[in-house]
Amino acid sequence: MLPMSAIAYQTLTSGAEVLEADGHGPKVMRLATGDFLKLFRRKHLISSEAFRPYAQRFADNACALSALGVPVPEIVGVYRLSSPKRTAVRYKGLPGITLRQAMNSVAPPQRRDLANRFGQLLAQLHEAGVYFRSLHLGNVLLLPDLRLGLIDFADMRLERKRLSLWKRRRNLKHMQRYEEDRRWLFEENIDDLKRGYKEISDQEEFFDE
Missing domain, CATH: 1.10.510.10 (Transferase(Phosphotransferase) domain 1)
Incomplete structure (x- = not known):
């Protein structure tokens, strides 16, 4: 999981389309490149998210499913954001x-x-x-x-x-x-x-x- 600064996040998401959001902000965005960025928020102070972030689970599960021959999005990167405090996974979407x-x-x-x-x-x-x-x-x-x-x-x-x-x-x-x-x-x-x-x-x- 790579660190991402607030400036890097702002640059990455410049011109992005918010596809899904809640009261805490964007959850899924389509980036200007066409890739997707999915963000995960830690909801509780004591949570498994602290030990195995959902963004990493998403990427690991994509790898496991792909090994089984199940089509899944291609993972580009997994990140820990400094601001907003989120973990995120960037991926290429599936057609269909x-x-x-x-x-x-x-x-x-x-x-x-x-x-x-x-x-x-x-x-x-x-x-x-x-x-x-x-x-x-x-x-x-x-x-x-x-x-x-x-x-x-x-x-x-x-x-x-x-x-x-x-x-x-x-x-x-x-x-x-x-x-x-x-x-x-x-x-x-x-x-x-x-x-x-x-x-x-x-x-x-x-x-x-």
Whole structure:
């Protein structure tokens, strides 16, 4: 993680477009170069952010996912800012649209195919020991070559063995909090989701529990 001065930060973000912000300032910016800068704020005095900053987790997780063959943004650099007090990761974005946008814009036969593809991706992650707690259709991208990529994975964890059935169920339960995701995946196209999952994993029985 490289230090970045206030002046260097101001220079880097000159002309940047703020894509996401909260009451504390920008969270994601598109830089004039076309790269993205994602900023992380330490929310509590005592926090794991102090020992393993989220910006570094983001970069490490990108490396781990890439090693698994999952398309992810290309990391350019990881920084600790002096002002504002943030950590940040700079990366090159992936082309494409979110899977939620894709599901919303295609006909039912194409939705079935996308549900099948997502089932394959989900099984690939679970079998590799990837626990992506906040996985949903908004942080999965459909790329121009029809592969599925991942974004916004700072809270992902990579375990030493494939995920337990309990964690797989928990992952599915979290996704069902989003109304559109629940309808498209777990109601209208559940059979296609299961079929895709079963192509990769022999642990698909947890869907029915």
